[in-house]
Amino acid sequence: MVLGTILTHAKKHPALIPLFVIIGSGGVGASLYLMRLAMFNPDVSWDKKNNPEPWNKMAPNDQYKFVAVNMDYSRLKKDRPDF
Numbered sequence: 001m002v003l004g005t006i007l008t009h010a011k012k013h014p015a016l017i018p019l020f021v022i023i024g025s026g027g028v029g030a031s032l033y034l035m036r037l038a039m040f041n042p043d044v045s046w047d048k049k050n051n052p053e054p055w056n057k058m059a060p061n062d063q064y065k066f067v068a069v070n071m072d073y074s075r076l077k078k079d080r081p082d083f
Contacts, residue, residue, distance in 0.1 A: 042054045
């Protein structure tokens, strides 16, 4: 229904095609980033029975940030106690 409306408008007004492409790719990118945060972020715990605190099992050289500017995670040493 919505896709048919978009295609109808795109056929009538071809100048709207870049707008549809940009908005569509932005929505897909936001959805993929949200899935990445939900699956790979140590702050999110989906399995509370087997791994209730996943942030305690991370090594100090694990990179979980999307972008690390001027940070070399391979040289970090453990500076926190084991729980």
